[in-house]
Every structure is written in structure tokens, then in C-alpha cells.
Amino acid sequence: MNYRFYNARILTMATTDIIKGELWVQDDKILYVGEGGDAAAICQSLSIESILWDREIDCGGNLLMPGFKNAHTHSAMTFLRSKADDMPLSRWLNEQVFPMEAKLDGEMIYHLTKLAVLEYLTSGITSIFDMYLTPETTAKACVEMGMRCVQVNTTSRQEDFEEALMQMEERYHTLNNYDPLHSYFIGFHAEYTCSRALLERVAEMAHKYHAPVYGHLSETKAEVEGCRERYGMTPLQLMDEMGMFDYGGGGYHCVWMSDEDMDILQKRNLSVITNPGSNTKLASGIAPISAYLKRGINVAIGTDGPASNNCLDMFREMFLVTGLAKLREEDAAAVDALEVLKMATVNGAKALYLPDTDVLAAGKQADLIMIDLYQPNMQPLNNIAKNLVYSGSKQNVKMTMIRGKILYENGRFTDAYDVEEIYRKANEIVRDLC
Amino acid sequence: MNYRFYNARILTMATTDIIKGELWVQDDKILYVGEGGDAAAICQSLSIESILWDREIDCGGNLLMPGFKNAHTHSAMTFLRSKADDMPLSRWLNEQVFPMEAKLDGEMIYHLTKLAVLEYLTSGITSIFDMYLTPETTAKACVEMGMRCVQVNTTSRQEDFEEALMQMEERYHTLNNYDPLHSYFIGFHAEYTCSRALLERVAEMAHKYHAPVYGHLSETKAEVEGCRERYGMTPLQLMDEMGMFDYGGGGYHCVWMSDEDMDILQKRNLSVITNPGSNTKLASGIAPISAYLKRGINVAIGTDGPASNNCLDMFREMFLVTGLAKLREEDAAAVDALEVLKMATVNGAKALYLPDTDVLAAGKQADLIMIDLYQPNMQPLNNIAKNLVYSGSKQNVKMTMIRGKILYENGRFTDAYDVEEIYRKANEIVRDLC
Numbered sequence: 001m002n003y004r005f006y007n008a009r010i011l012t013m014a015t016t017d018i019i020k021g022e023l024w025v026q027d028d029k030i031l032y033v034g035e036g037g038d039a040a041a042i043c044q045s046l047s048i049e050s051i052l053w054d055r056e057i058d059c060g061g062n063l064l065m066p067g068f069k070n071a072h073t074h075s076a077m078t079f080l081r082s083k084a085d086d087m088p089l090s091r092w093l094n095e096q097v098f099p100m101e102a103k104l105d106g107e108m109i110y111h112l113t114k115l116a117v118l119e120y121l122t123s124g125i126t127s128i129f130d131m132y133l134t135p136e137t138t139a140k141a142c143v144e145m146g147m148r149c150v151q152v153n154t155t156s157r158q159e160d161f162e163e164a165l166m167q168m169e170e171r172y173h174t175l176n177n178y179d180p181l182h183s184y185f186i187g188f189h190a191e192y193t194c195s196r197a198l199l200e201r202v203a204e205m206a207h208k209y210h211a212p213v214y215g216h217l218s219e220t221k222a223e224v225e226g227c228r229e230r231y232g233m234t235p236l237q238l239m240d241e242m243g244m245f246d247y248g249g250g251g252y253h254c255v256w257m258s259d260e261d262m263d264i265l266q267k268r269n270l271s272v273i274t275n276p277g278s279n280t281k282l283a284s285g286i287a288p289i290s291a292y293l294k295r296g297i298n299v300a301i302g303t304d305g306p307a308s309n310n311c312l313d314m315f316r317e318m319f320l321v322t323g324l325a326k327l328r329e330e331d332a333a334a335v336d337a338l339e340v341l342k343m344a345t346v347n348g349a350k351a352l353y354l355p356d357t358d359v360l361a362a363g364k365q366a367d368l369i370m371i372d373l374y375q376p377n378m379q380p381l382n383n384i385a386k387n388l389v390y391s392g393s394k395q396n397v398k399m400t401m402i403r404g405k406i407l408y409e410n411g412r413f414t415d416a417y418d419v420e421e422i423y424r425k426a427n428e429i430v431r432d433l434c
Numbered sequence: 435m436n437y438r439f440y441n442a443r444i445l446t447m448a449t450t451d452i453i454k455g456e457l458w459v460q461d462d463k464i465l466y467v468g469e470g471g472d473a474a475a476i477c478q479s480l481s482i483e484s485i486l487w488d489r490e491i492d493c494g495g496n497l498l499m500p501g502f503k504n505a506h507t508h509s510a511m512t513f514l515r516s517k518a519d520d521m522p523l524s525r526w527l528n529e530q531v532f533p534m535e536a537k538l539d540g541e542m543i544y545h546l547t548k549l550a551v552l553e554y555l556t557s558g559i560t561s562i563f564d565m566y567l568t569p570e571t572t573a574k575a576c577v578e579m580g581m582r583c584v585q586v587n588t589t590s591r592q593e594d595f596e597e598a599l600m601q602m603e604e605r606y607h608t609l610n611n612y613d614p615l616h617s618y619f620i621g622f623h624a625e626y627t628c629s630r631a632l633l634e635r636v637a638e639m640a641h642k643y644h645a646p647v648y649g650h651l652s653e654t655k656a657e658v659e660g661c662r663e664r665y666g667m668t669p670l671q672l673m674d675e676m677g678m679f680d681y682g683g684g685g686y687h688c689v690w691m692s693d694e695d696m697d698i699l700q701k702r703n704l705s706v707i708t709n710p711g712s713n714t715k716l717a718s719g720i721a722p723i724s725a726y727l728k729r730g731i732n733v734a735i736g737t738d739g740p741a742s743n744n745c746l747d748m749f750r751e752m753f754l755v756t757g758l759a760k761l762r763e764e765d766a767a768a769v770d771a772l773e774v775l776k777m778a779t780v781n782g783a784k785a786l787y788l789p790d791t792d793v794l795a796a797g798k799q800a801d802l803i804m805i806d807l808y809q810p811n812m813q814p815l816n817n818i819a820k821n822l823v824y825s826g827s828k829q830n831v832k833m834t835m836i837r838g839k840i841l842y843e844n845g846r847f848t849d850a851y852d853v854e855e856i857y858r859k860a861n862e863i864v865r866d867l868c
Contacts, residue, residue, distance in 0.1 A: 079814065322715075327720065330719075377745045391744040423813045
């Protein structure tokens with residue numbers, strides 16, 4: 001399908017200046033972004049004779065921008081949304097999350113992931129970085145729905161892990177060749193859920209494939225203290241000694257990082273995925289975002305799973321990233337909104353190793369969203385980019401396009417989805433599990 | 435107009451249990467809330483013969499609940515939304531807010547308030563507690579648009595305040611008899627913008643009319659320190675000594691309150707209006723909400739003005755109230771979501787002295803909203819009440835009704851508004867001011 005978006009404001013994120021003009025999509029790619037004008041002349045500049053439009057969309061002065069990258073989530077945990085709130089982390093994990101998860105199977109995860117995908121689209125999210133129990137069925141759900149999905153293996157075992165490792169290696173091949181919308185990373189759940197021997201084997205695999213690795217890192221103070229007791233080191237120091245991150249990757253959460261940890265993040269060029277909604281709701285703490293930025297560390301943003309957040313809303317996360325940094329630093333100027341917008345788009349693409357989705361430019365993947373500027377929360381048009389971070393909400397997402405396909409538009413999902421059936425299935429699974 | 439809402443889930447907030455049934459509205463009031471069934475029998479129980487419906491609305495299983503009370507705002511500050519972000523509080527006030535405000539007139543405030551009212555409706559807000567420069571034109575804008583509005587005088591003068599006091603007294607009479615949608619309180623801006631002599635005169639007026647008083651209280655640490663230097667007391671102690679709160683009222687923000695302050699809040703039965711979005715964005719700190727609740731103090735929620743927030747979104751505020759309390763107390767169980775829902779509705783009505791708008795019950799004002807439960811962020815239907823706080827967003831507001839009038843429904847405002855003209859005016863004013 002070929003789309004011509006005209007009469008648009010465009011925030012390419014290559015810069016944070018906003019241009020007025022047109023954006024052309026051919027099949028899965030952006031063909032042109034610019035001021036528009038004479039179509040024949042633009043075609044000539046693109047070395048094409050002409051182009052036939054399947055649809056020409058008058059943006060009415062609304063904003064086109066790259067879709068958001070949700071750089072850490074556990075999509076299928078939709079079943080636990082608002083099932084267990086207002087309780088301490090340990091009770092939440094041991095009384096709710098673990099017993100319920102033990103009953104899940106791949107098919108349930110397939111259906112529960114679909115529910116999350118619907119919500120991603122309402123929030124302008126065009127890529128997710130998922131970690132969960134049956135990546136095969138998560139991949140199936142995402143690819144069927146047209147959601148771009150990067151997954152990471154959730155390796156977590158204290159012993160008898162040979163089979164799990166073989167499975168991860170097999171997935172590394174099969175799930176990296178599954179679909180253009182999908183890719184797969186070597187990973188570990190967290191230091192506290194893995195034996196040292198297992199972590200060493202994960203690091204070996206990273207070396208074998210020259211592959212980046214991701215996992216939960218220093219989410220809570222207790223996690224770091226536990227690791228120091230076990231090994232006399234922080235989780236990141238322990239991993240780095242094993243060579244876990246010699247080929248890149250990074251960590252989820254990164255709330256409790258020492259200066260030495262930050263040195264490692266810099267040296268290995270790792271990404272920090274911050275999850276402020278989850279860290280707030282579970283009282284885990286406020287990540288040192290200003291310090292990461294000062295060191296030039298790549299910070300991306302994730303919602304974490306719907307069990308701990310509970311919504312999958314990049315607007316809320318963006319406000320929290322800068323808001324919590326302001327509280328932490330006691331400085332209203334901490335972490336500029338434009339920096340946050342970069343985290344949610346460009347830095348996210350870098351963390352997910354999806355360079356073709358970072359900005360709006362000719363040749364890039366057509367992963368883009370339209371923001372409704374004619375809602376009251378976006379008026380007057382004082383500073384659109386900052387307003388996205390401080391005032392934006394799901395209500396402003398007018399369209400979500402992934403790989404050249406419009407999946408959500410004007411509050412309606414593509415007809416390819418059976419939304420009622422997705423809701424019905426999710427509620428049925430919850431009834432069966434409880 | 436008479437409305438019959440059927441096939442609804444109903445959260446009356448008299449309890450947090452959710453019933454399935456019907457809600458009837460006759461003119462400005464709720465006539466019936468219950469399980470529905472035989473209409474003739476219900477009419478008989480209400481001692482009426484029958485009722486003619488102007489509209490019967492199938493709620494499709496969606497939720498009816500009381501509208502949110504935005505218990506502190508400066509509506510007309512929409513002109514400064516995203517005009518001055520990411521700067522320290524003192525620069526923000528002195529370089530942006532004060533110079534721009536000096537150029538405002540009543541007509542501008544009228545138009546800028548209208549823009550805010552649109553946003554309130556998208557967020558399910560049915561009452562606001564406003565403080566700004568020309569309350570006459572704020573009242574006009576709100577009443578014309580059908581928004582329920584309580585205002586408080588923003589007295590702030592170091593000297594030559596006789597005229598201002600006379601004006602406040604006159605307003606106390608005229609603006610309390612302006613419209614059933616409107617009421618007016620005696621108030622002061624803040625301790626640091628008023629002389630002691632002026633504050634004493636405000637307290638005198640409270641005694642003359644046996645009237646509650648509201649003002650900004652202990653928003654920043656610097657404010658409290660300044661007051662201690664000036665008077666050897668906190669702002670609340672100073673005011674209480676003057677008898678300011680002998681007839682009730684309360685304070686906005688209340689971030690930096692001592693135990694002695696809390697004793698006064700309890701003794702005088704005052705309301706705390708918390709503004710977590712603004713306190714976060716301006717790095718003012720986290721209010722001690724858990725401590726207030728433990729003492730049984732009435733806590734309500736406000737967005738503050740759009741210059742410091744920047745959006746007027748009760749869903750974001752509700753998440754922040756509990757989330758920030760969890761971070762402050764390092765306890766994921768702090769400030770239960772149901773408590774937050776009560777703050778946003780029942781406690782708000784108490785703070786605004788609008789007892790007829792607190793819950794959904796026969797005889798109460800028809801100030802109510804419909805929440806779309808068939809959006810992905812509300813599924814599965816595990817715990818609707820908690821989900822409102824942790825996952826709800828403006829996108830879920832399907833209808834906003836004030837005093838029996840539907841002002842916003844399915845993403846559209848009532849035809850009585852000229853929305854484009856409101857946007858045009860706001861942008862024009864900003865151009866002229868800058």
C-alpha cells in the first residue's frame with residue numbers, strides 16, 4: 001500500500017524542529033519526508049516516474065512522528081492487571097505472580113499478548129522489547145497482529161539448566177529468522193534468579209555469537225545488597241567479569257547503580273531501560289537518569305509488564321521519567337523534555353538494535369504515529385515537542401502505523417482484529433486461572 | 435431532560451462495590467440508582483406515576499461513577515502551557531509567569547478558561563476549584579459552558595489592600611449568588627505574597643461571615659523556611675493564630691507540613707488539596723499523604739494550573755498520588771487505590787463544600803461520568819475500581835454529564851460549544867501576549 005500524508009506537521013526526531021509538509025510511504029518504507037510541493041518534481045528527485053496512491057490522508061495540521069519504542073515489557077502479564085495491587089513486592093511476587101504464572105501455557109500467552117498489543121497501538125507504540133515464558137507464542141501473536149517485536153530469553157534456573165540453554169540457542173536461530181517484524185536476543189532473567197554457573201554459560205553463548213545480552217539489572221536495593229553478599233560485587237560487576245556484555249546489550253530498570261556500574265555501562269556502550277511507572281508502583285526507587293545522561297549513556301524507556309504498572313502507556317512513562325528525575329535532583333530543570341522524547345524513540349530504536357525505525361527519513365521503516373494536536377490538552381500550540389511529554393495522552397494518538405500498515409486510526413483498530421474475541425479470551429483465561 | 439442509563443455497571447462511591455443496573459436522571463438530579471427491573475414498580479417506589487425519557491442510553495456494561503472534583507486549578511493559565519518548562523521555579527515565576535500575567539485582562543481570562551473547561555470534560559472532571567485574577571470572567575466562562583465551578587479569591591498584596599478587600603467582600607456576595615453552578619470562597623494567595631496585616635484582615639472577614647478560607651499552604655520547603663524566618667512559625671501556624679481557619683477550609687499543596695501543622699489540620703477539620711503533578715514537575719517535593727490519611731484528614735486532589743502541570747488530567751494525578759506515596763514510604767502498599775478514588779470524588783466534594791455531588795444516589799446532583807471498560811487498558815475486568823487509578827486514562831472517558839447535561843460524549847463536545855473558535859482565540863491571545 002502507498003500512502004501520501006499531506007498537510008502535516010512532522011517531527012522527524014532527526015532534529016526536534018517541526019516542519020510542515022508531506023510524508024510518503026511505499027509498502028513498508030518511508031519514501032519521502034519534506035516540505036511537499038510539486039509531486040512530479042519530488043518523484044524526479046526520487047528517481048521514480050510517478051506513484052499511485054492507495055490513500056491520500058489530509059493530516060489537518062496534526063503531527064507525524066516516529067512511533068514509540070517500549071523497551072521493556074512482559075506483554076502477556078495482562079492477566080494480572082489490577083489483580084494484585086497495593087501489596088509489598090515480595091507478597092506480590094510470591095502470592096500472586098509466581099503461583100498464577102505456573103498455570104500459564106503457550107496458548108494462553110498467545111491470547112494475553114494480543115490484548116497487550118491492542119493497548120500498545122492506542123499508545124502509539126510501534127516496537128516492543130518483550131521477555132516472557134513462551135517466546136514462540138508471543139512472536140506468533142505479535143506477527144499476526146503486525147506488531148514489531150524484539151524478544152529476549154528469560155533464562156532463570158539455579159541448576160539443571162542444560163536443556164534451557166539448548167532451548168535458548170535454538171530460539172536464537174529460529175526466532176531471529178521468523179519474520180521481518182521479529183528478532184531475538186540472548187538474555188537472563190536476573191542475577192538473583194540465576195546461578196553463577198548458568199550466568200557464565202549465558203556469557204559464553206554471547207561470545208559464541210558475538211551477541212548483545214539483556215536482563216533485569218539492579219531493580220531493587222535488596223537485589224543489589226543480596227548480590228554483594230553472595231559475590232562481593234554488584235550484579236553488573238559480576239556479569240561484566242564474566243564478559244556478559246562484551247558485545248553490548250544492557251539492563252532493565254537500573255535503579256540502584258553505583259559509579260562503578262556506570263563506568264561499565266559507558267565502557268561497554270550499554271543501554272539502560274528505565275521503567276519509572278513500575279518502579280513507582282512497586283516502590284523500588286527512582287533511577288539516576290540525570291547521571292546516566294551526563295555520562296552519555298543510552299537511556300530508553302519501557303512500561304514493564306501490566307502486572308506491575310498497570311497500563312502500557314508511553315505518555316505516562318515519559319512524564320514520569322522527567323518528573324521523577326526533577327524530584328530526585330530537586331531541580332525543575334533536570335532531564336529536559338526533548339531528551340525524554342529522544343529516549344522514547346531514537347534511544348529505544350538503538351536499544352532494540354532496530355536502526356531502521358529510529359527517525360522519519362527516506363529509506364527508514366514506516367513505523368510512525370499521528371498525534372492529534374486539536375485536542376484541548378495540546379492547545380495552544382506553544383511548544384509541541386515539550387507538550388507531548390508534559391501533557392500528551394493516549395487520547396492524542398490518532399493513528400499508529402507499523403511497517404507501512406495502519407493498525408489503529410481514530411479510535412478504531414484495523415478490521416483484521418477481532419477485538420471482542422480478544423477481550424473475551426482474556427477474561428476467560430483469568431476465570432480459569434483463579 | 436430526562437435520561438435513563440441502563441445496562442450499566444455503577445460505582446456509586448457510597449461504597450466501592452460495583453452494582454449492575456440503571457441510573458435515572460430527571461433534569462439536574464439523580465432520580466434513581468439501583469438494579470433496575472420493572473419500571474412501573476420503580477416509579478411507584480419513587481411516588482411518581484411515570485416518567486417520559488428524552489433519551490435512553492444503553493451503557494453496554496460500561497461504568498457510571500461520580501465525576502471527578504479537580505480541587506485546585508488556575509484554569510486560564512492554559513496560555514502558559516508548555517511555554518516555560520524545564521526551568522527552576524524562581525526563573526519560571528519571575529521570567530515567565532509574572533510578566534505574562536501582567537498583560538492579561540478579564541476577556542482573555544474568559545477565553546483561556548474555556549479551553550481549560552474542554553480539557554476538564556475530556557478527563558471526567560465535573561467540578562473545579564479555581565483561583566485566578568478575574569473571577570467574574572472565569573465564572574462567566576464556566577457557567578456558559580455548564581462547568582460547575584467553585585472559586586476562591588486570590589488575595590495577595592503587601593500594602594494598599596483596602597480596595598482588594600472590599601472587592602473580595604463584594605465578590606463574596608455577588609459570586610455566591612451568580613448561578614447554581616457557581617460558588618465563591620474567601621481566600622488568600624499564599625503567606626509569602628501577603629503581608630501579615632492583610633492576612634489578619636482576611637481572617638477577620640472569615641469570622642464576619644463564619645466562612646471557610648482556602649489558600650496555597652507550604653508548597654515548597656523555601657516557603658516554609660521563609661515564613662519561619664519572618665514569624666518563627668509555619669504558614670499554617672501563623673494563619674491559625676489569626677483564627678483564619680476557625681470556620682474551616684484548607685490548603686493547596688501542603689507538601690511540607692510539620693506534625694504541629696497536622697495537629698491544626700485535624701483540630702480545624704481542614705482539607706488538604708494535593709497537587710502531585712505540579713509538585714513533581716516543579717520539583718517541590720512529595721506530600722506526606724500517608725500521614726494525612728492516618729490522622730483522618732480529608733485529602734482531595736487538584737491538577738494545579740496548566741502552566742505547572744501541564745495537563746488537566748485526573749487520571750495522571752490519581753496514579754501520582756498513590757505512586758509518589760509508595761516511593762516516599764518505600765512501601766508498595768502505601769495509599770490504597772480505593773482511597774485515591776475516594777479523594778478524587780467524595781473528598782473533593784467535601785473540600786469544595788458541594789455535598790450534593792459526592793456520590794451517585796437519588797436526590798444528588800447529576801454530575802456523573804461513563805467510563806469505557808472496553809478499551810484494552812481496562813481489560814480483563816479484574817478489579818475495575820483499582821484499575822481506574824492504576825491504568826485509567828482520558829481515553830476511557832466516554833461521557834461527562836454536569837447538572838444533568840451531557841457536555842462530552844464519545845470524543846465529541848456538545849454542539850453548544852464552538853471548539854475551533856476556542857482554540858483560535860487561545861492561540862491568538864498567546865501571539866498577542868508574547
